Amino acid sequence: MKSTAPFMDVVDMIVEYGGGALDECYQCGTCSSVCPWGDFRDFRLRQLIRLAQFGIEGYEGEDLWMCTTCGTCVDRCPRGVKTIDIVRSIRNIMGESGTLPPLLQSALSGLAGNGNPWAGDPDKRSAWAAEVGPHPHTAESEILLYTCCTHAYDPRNIKAQRSLVRLLEKAGVKWGSLGNQEKCCGDPAHKGGRADVFQSLRDQNTEQIVALGPKKIVVTSPHCLESFKKNYEGLKGFQVVHVAEFLRDLIREGRLKPEKPVKARVAYHDPCYLGRHNGIYDAPREVLKAIPGLELIELSRHHEDSLCCGGGGGRMWSDTPVAERFSVQRINDACALGAQSLATACPYCVLMLTDSLGTVGKQDALEVVDLGELLARAVGV
Numbered sequence: 001m002k003s004t005a006p007f008m009d010v011v012d013m014i015v016e017y018g019g020g021a022l023d024e025c026y027q028c029g030t031c032s033s034v035c036p037w038g039d040f041r042d043f044r045l046r047q048l049i050r051l052a053q054f055g056i057e058g059y060e061g062e063d064l065w066m067c068t069t070c071g072t073c074v075d076r077c078p079r080g081v082k083t084i085d086i087v088r089s090i091r092n093i094m095g096e097s098g099t100l101p102p103l104l105q106s107a108l109s110g111l112a113g114n115g116n117p118w119a120g121d122p123d124k125r126s127a128w129a130a131e132v133g134p135h136p137h138t139a140e141s142e143i144l145l146y147t148c149c150t151h152a153y154d155p156r157n158i159k160a161q162r163s164l165v166r167l168l169e170k171a172g173v174k175w176g177s178l179g180n181q182e183k184c185c186g187d188p189a190h191k192g193g194r195a196d197v198f199q200s201l202r203d204q205n206t207e208q209i210v211a212l213g214p215k216k217i218v219v220t221s222p223h224c225l226e227s228f229k230k231n232y233e234g235l236k237g238f239q240v241v242h243v244a245e246f247l248r249d250l251i252r253e254g255r256l257k258p259e260k261p262v263k264a265r266v267a268y269h270d271p272c273y274l275g276r277h278n279g280i281y282d283a284p285r286e287v288l289k290a291i292p293g294l295e296l297i298e299l300s301r302h303h304e305d306s307l308c309c310g311g312g313g314g315r316m317w318s319d320t321p322v323a324e325r326f327s328v329q330r331i332n333d334a335c336a337l338g339a340q341s342l343a344t345a346c347p348y349c350v351l352m353l354t355d356s357l358g359t360v361g362k363q364d365a366l367e368v369v370d371l372g373e374l375l376a377r378a379v380g381v
Contacts, residue, residue, distance in 0.1 A: 009055070011052070011053070011055045013089075013093055014052055014086065014089045014090060014093065015089070016089075017088070017089035017090075017092040017093060017195065018085050018088060018089050018092075019052070019085050019086040019088070019089030019090065020085070021081045021082040021083070021085055021086055022049070022052055022053055022086055023053070024079055024080075024081045025046075025049050025053065025079070025081045025083070025086075026079065027046055027049075027050060028046075028078060029046045030073070030076055030077055030078060031045040031046055031049070031073035031076075031077060031081075031083050032044045032045050032046045032047075034072050034073060034076045035072060035073060036068075036070060036072060036307055036308055036326055037066060039329070040323070040324040040326075041324055043063060043066050044063075045067065045073060045083060045087075047063075048063055048064065048087070048090075049083065049086055052086060052090060062101070064087070064090060064091060064094065065091070065101050065104070065314065065315075065318070066315075067084070067087045067313050068272070068308045068310055068311070068312040068313040068315045068326075069084045069087070069088075069191050069272075069312050069313035070272040070276065070308035070312060070313075071084065071272055071273075071276040071277050072276065072308075074276075075276050075304060084191075084313075087313075088190070088191055088193075091191075091192060091193035092193050092194070092195045094193055095108075095192070095193030095194045095195070100192070100193050100194075101314075101317075101318065103317040103318055103319065104192050104193075104314045104317045104318065106317070107188060107192075107314075107316075107317040108188060108189055108192055108193070108194045108197060111184055111186075111188060111189055111194075111197055111201075112189075112194070112197045112200070115182075115183035115184055115201070116149040116152070116153060116183070116184050117149060117184065117188050117316075117317070118149055118150070118153040118154065120149070120152065120153035122180060122183075123180055124180070125152055125179070125180045125181075125182055126147075126152070126177065126179045126180050126182070128147070128151070128152055128153075128158045128161055128162065129161075129162075129165060129177070131162065131165075132165055132169065134179060135175060135176050135177050135179075136176055136177070136179060137176025137177060137178065137212050137214060138176055140174055141174050141175060141176035141214065141215070142173050142174040142175060142215065142216070143173060143174075143175050143176070143214065143215065143216045143217070143218045143246070144175075144176055144177065144178075144209065144212060144214035144216070144217045144218070145168070145175045145176070145177050145218050145220070146177070146178070146182065146185075146217055146218065146219045146220065146224055146228075147161060147177065147182060147220055148185075148219070148220045148221035148223070148224055148347050149184045150221065150347035150348060150351060151220050151221070151347050152182070154347065154351055156350060156351060156354055157347040157350055157351060157370075159373070160347070160350060160370035160372055160373055161220065163370065163372050163373045163375075163376040163381075164220065164243060164372040164376075166376055166381040167247065167250075167256060167372060167375060167376055167379060167381060169381075170256065170379055170381050171250045171255040171256045172255060173250070173255075175218075176212075176214075178208060178212075181208060183201055183204060183205055184201055185201070185205065185219075185221075185223065185224040185227040185228065186198040186199075186201035186202055186205075186227060186231075187223040187224070187226065187227050188314055188316070188317075189201065190227065190231060191312070191313045191314055192313070192314030193314070198231075202227075202231065202232055202234075205232070206232055206234035206235060207234075209234075209235060209238070210234060210235075214238065215239070216238075216239045216240075216241065217235075217238055217239065217240045217241070218241055218242075218243055218246045219240060219241070219242055219243065220242075220243050220347065221273075221346060221347050221348070222242060222271045222272075222273035222274035222277070222278065222280075222345070222346050223273050223312070223346075223348065225240060225241075225242045225273065225274070225278055226273050226277055226278065228240045229278070242274060242278075242280060242283070242345070243345070243371075243372065244274070244280065244283045244284040244287060244345045244371055245280065245283045247283075247287050247371070247372060247375060248283045248284075248286045248287050251286075251287065251290050256375070256379055257379065258290050258291045258292065258375060258378030258379050259292065259378065259379075259380075260292070260377065260378050260379070260380050261292045261293030261378075262291050262292070262293050262294045262374060262377050262378050263293040263294070264293070264294055264295070264340045264341050264374075265295045265297060265338055265339050265340045265341070266288060266294055266295065266296055266297065266339060266340070266341045266342075266343050266374065267296075267297050267298065267299050267333075267334045267337060267339035267341070267342050267343070268284060268285060268288060268296065268298070268299070268302070268342075268343050268344065269299060269306065269309070269330055269334075269342055269343070269344040269349055269353065270302055270303060270306035270344075271306075271309070271344060271345060271346035271348070271349050272306065272308050272309075272312055273312065273346065274345055274346060275303065275304070275306055276304060276306070281303050284343075284345045284371050287371055287375055288343065288371070288374065290375075290378075291374060291375065291377075291378040292378065294374070294378075297337055297338075297339060299330065299333050299334060299337065300333050300337075301333075307326055307329060307330060307333075308326050309326055309327045309330065309344075309346075309348060309349040309352040309353060310325055310326035310327050310352055311327075311348040311349065311351065311352040312348065316348055316351070316352070322356075322359055322360075325352075325356055325359075326352075327349075327352040327353050327355070327356035328356045328359065328360055330342070330353060330356070331353060331356050331357050331360055331362060331366065332360070334366055335362055335365055335366055339366060340366065340367070341366070341367050341368075341369050341374070342366055342367070342368050342369070343369050343370070343371055343374055344368070344369075344370065344371065345370070345371040347370075350368060350369075350370055353368040354368045
């Protein structure tokens, strides 16, 4: 951040953008020692924070953009310093000047213009649901289903989303959506340096949702869950749940009956924003345990210790060398444990893990599967 501003001006800018935790850090170095990047390359979050504390330039390199916002540092920090907020604040300062990594810049520009980071046609936002037709939310709707951009536009995740809808139909759930009026929750902009884009999307989405007054909002991505529950002040009075929790409840209530055996050895990957950020570990595992014939195993790093897929914090839009991809390590871990399937509950994770599965050429040994897809097999839809 090439700045001639006085020391306090730079620090004040960071605090203004939400990095108020800056002064709480006493440079113990825990964040650097627990950061998953430590297994792959030299990356020192402590140094980045120290530069910020002194208001010193030094953010022009790639280090500022390495953070996946996985939350491991926050979880382990002895003072509970919200290091992600500090990183996010510095990124917003850089974003104001247009200094963003090219791939991320392109994604966020599309987000601002089209309401999604995938260059998808807004008029085809709900095309994934063509087989069931329009489902506008009404007063009779049991839930408002909020579909992540990645589920709406990415071919691999569209398959998972369609499996979910078949499950909802089987369970007799009266669901509605925003159709083509649906937009991104704004998480990529919130974590990637474009606070202005996030705020615009937040305001538009809040206005639409409040006007509908849904009984319950079911989100398909942990990133949407994080946004709606923690960063949307206007939705504080609404119940927001992740689809893994909703599917668990449908099984408990007997509305979904997984009776067909799925004979597979399945490892579950905890998404950062479902697990560490929101404490949801049991719901997806309860769904998997309800499937007859399925053997659930744990990866070497799981629950609070889970290794990030590498796609959060805007890293989805980066060109990471194969040797430095967290997702490759997850694939290798699953294969070493003899897993036949690697299940997860996040579209970013599905995308990152699927890509790495192909990169290392292990498609014949392992499949990457969404939680709902396994349940759909057991329910027979």
